[in-house]
Amino acid sequence: MKIQSFPWPDDGREARESITRVRLRSVKESFEHICRHPLVTIFVWLLMGIALSLPAGFWLVQHNIDKVVKELSTDTGFTVDLRLDLPGKEVESSADELRRNPLVERVDIVTATQALEEFQLTSDFDEVLAALDSNPLPASLIVTVKKGTEREQILSLAEKLEEQTSIASVEVDTEWMVQLRQIQQIASRLTWILSALYGIGVVFVSVAAVRYAMDSRFEELRVISLLGATNRSMRRPFVYCGTLYGFGGGVVAMCIVILALMAIEPPLQELASRYGGSVGFVAMNYVLGAVLVFIGSVLGLVGALHVTFVQMQKNSYLNRAR
Amino acid sequence: MTTIELKSVGKEFPNGFQLFNDLNAIFDDDAINFVIGRSGVGKTTLLQIVAGLLSPTRGEVLVNDVNVSDFSRVEMLRYRKYVGVVTQNSSLVLDRSVYENVAMPLWITGMRGSDIRHRVEASLRIVGMSDAHNQMPSRLSSGERQRVSIARAIVHRPKLLVADEPTGNFDRDLAMEVLGLFDLFAERDTIVLVATHDPHLVSETQRVFELKGGTIELLFGESPEQDPVA
Numbered sequence: 010m011k012i013q014s015f016p017w018p019d020d021g022r023e024a025r026e027s028i029t030r031v032r033l034r035s036v037k038e039s040f041e042h043i044c045r046h047p048l049v050t051i052f053v054w055l056l057m058g059i060a061l062s063l064p065a066g067f068w069l070v071q072h073n074i075d076k077v078v079k080e081l082s083t084d085t086g087f088t089v090d091l092r093l094d095l096p097g098k099e100v101e102s103s104a105d106e107l108r109r110n111p112l113v114e115r116v117d118i119v120t121a122t123q124a125l126e127e128f129q130l131t132s133d134f135d136e137v138l139a140a141l142d143s144n145p146l147p148a149s150l151i152v153t154v155k156k157g158t159e160r161e162q163i164l165s166l167a168e169k170l171e172e173q174t175s176i177a178s179v180e181v182d183t184e185w186m187v188q189l190r191q192i193q194q195i196a197s198r199l200t201w202i203l204s205a206l207y208g209i210g211v212v213f214v215s216v217a218a219v220r221y222a223m224d225s226r227f228e229e230l231r232v233i234s235l236l237g238a239t240n241r242s243m244r245r246p247f248v249y250c251g252t253l254y255g256f257g258g259g260v261v262a263m264c265i266v267i268l269a270l271m272a273i274e275p276p277l278q279e280l281a282s283r284y285g286g287s288v289g290f291v292a293m294n295y296v297l298g299a300v301l302v303f304i305g306s307v308l309g310l311v312g313a314l315h316v317t318f319v320q321m322q323k324n325s326y327l328n329r330a331r
Numbered sequence: 332m333t334t335i336e337l338k339s340v341g342k343e344f345p346n347g348f349q350l351f352n353d354l355n356a357i358f359d360d361d362a363i364n365f366v367i368g369r370s371g372v373g374k375t376t377l378l379q380i381v382a383g384l385l386s387p388t389r390g391e392v393l394v395n396d397v398n399v400s401d402f403s404r405v406e407m408l409r410y411r412k413y414v415g416v417v418t419q420n421s422s423l424v425l426d427r428s429v430y431e432n433v434a435m436p437l438w439i440t441g442m443r444g445s446d447i448r449h450r451v452e453a454s455l456r457i458v459g460m461s462d463a464h465n466q467m468p469s470r471l472s473s474g475e476r477q478r479v480s481i482a483r484a485i486v487h488r489p490k491l492l493v494a495d496e497p498t499g500n501f502d503r504d505l506a507m508e509v510l511g512l513f514d515l516f517a518e519r520d521t522i523v524l525v526a527t528h529d530p531h532l533v534s535e536t537q538r539v540f541e542l543k544g545g546t547i548e549l550l551f552g553e554s555p556e557q558d559p560v561a
């Protein structure tokens with residue numbers, strides 16, 4: 010290693026310096042900037058807040074659909090419709106065979122007659138049915154799987170069963186559950202796409218706002234670069250500034266979501282009570298609020314890091330001094 | 332005691348323009364070192380090289396026999412803390428008060444607030460601008476502004492003071508008054524380099540270097556080399 014030689018002996022000046030104070034000063038400067046341009050700041054916060062609240066809202070919707078799906082689909086079993094003309098003995102043996110499967114907890118048999126009786130009780134088609142001379146309904150097996158069985162396992166078991174000749178069809182979900190799952194998937198993908206797009210939007214807002222901040226302090230940057238400030242210390246207040254913009258945007262987004270939820274909650278509860286009791290909807294909470302503010306800050310930071318880097322490269326403040 | 336020696340200093344800009352190729356000179360701190368030369372010969376560039384704001388593409392800048400031109404980034408940052416710069420056209424930040432402008436070099440290093448106040452007041456006193464603390468630079472005369480930028484250049488007690496056209500287009504009296512301030516520093520162990528395009532500012536009694544056609548020559552005054560040190 011090279012021995013550090015320096016033109017002058019240290020006269021104690023370096024002991025008086027502190028990087029912490031430089032950082033604190035940068036924090037102060039970033040606050041000063043956002044206070045000095047209140048309109049810009051409010052505009053940026055609103056823009057970022059709106060951009061963040063949309064994916065947040067979508068996320069809430071998606072999360073609630075997930076919850077409903079989970080509550081309604083207990084994933085405890087499935088129904089096996091046997092072939093229409095299957096004799097009673099073979100219904101029994103199919104049931105026994107299923108009982109031997111390690112995944113299966115129990116199998117209840119609904120005979121064709123029972124199915125018909127039930128159907129007659131719940132529908133208005135008695136006359137139509139009475140007109141038929143044979144029972145149009147098949148016998149079926151209601152299979153309950155062991156606790157903790159994965160949905161995937163249930164699905165593959167159902168698939169295997171469907172291949173058996175004695176089995177007409179296997180119904181894992183009712184029709185409307187299938188639809189709900191599809192909606193769930195769409196909502197989930199939409200949430201991701203929206204989050205990505207609006208996230209990029211927030212970064213752009215940060216880039217534009219920080220760039221404006223740097224341009225408005227161009228003279229000062231030029232001067233302090235001549236006075237020996239490092240690129241890093243010149244960037245720092247603006248990086249903090251971008252982070253503050255993102256932070257504020259996150260707070261605004263949180264407020265927007267809370268207000269929106271307050272507006273839709275009464276009708277939502279009414280709807281829920283109509284379907285028997287209140288559904289425990291996932292609303293805004295501390296964790297979600299904190300996550301929003303955090304994500305906002307990170308996006309603001311990313312934009313600021315990028316634009317300060319680019320601006321420092323492009324401007325090379327020192328050489329523009331002439 | 333500080334000396335600065337240029338050894339075959341050359342500067343070529345990234346665009347390929349070669350400004351000078353072989354500058355040799357010795358500056359020392361018993362009087363102001365003037366660098367004169369026509370506009371565009373490279374006075375600003377030379378001063379920025381000496382101040383560590385630009386690096387030469389060739390040669391050595393020896394400050395007290397230490398070659399600062401191959402300093403690492405960290406060493407260079409340390410070096411700059413010992414250097415005061417008065418820029419061409421007194422570059423004060425117009426939306427900062429006089430006090431804030433002078434405090435800037437100390438902000439950069441992270442000095443304690445009370446020390447900063449102390450130093451800024453002392454510097455403003457030296458240049459005779461004690462009453463202007465809270466004024467905005469835009470309301471000062473150009474002479475006053477230049478004095479503020481000198482206060483800023485000395486606020487961190489530099490060992491090397493570099494002034495680029497500090498007298499701008501001042502009338503002779505004002506220019507002499509400003510140069511008088513630099514004399515004060517030269518007397519106090521600080522090595523002072525002043526660049527000017529105005530040959531009328533200097534006289535044969537001073538140490539004057541002329542930058543011309545890519546070379547630098549001692550025009551008036553004794554060369555420290557030949558100066559027998561007692």
Ligand SMILES: Nc1ncnc2c1ncn2[C@@H]1O[C@H](COP(=O)(O)OP(=O)(O)OP(=O)(O)O)[C@@H](O)[C@H]1O
Nearest residue numbers: 328344346348350369370371372373374375376528
């Ligand atoms: N970054 C750069 N890239 C290319 N050329 C440059 C650069 N900086 C300076 N120059 C050129 O170098 C030459 C010297 O510039 P410099 O500013 O050092 O001159 P100067 O002697 O200070 O002039 P003045 O008296 O007008 O201030 C000029 O011709 C200028 O165009």
Ligand SMILES: [Mg+2]
Nearest residue numbers: 374375419495
């Ligand atoms: Mg110049």
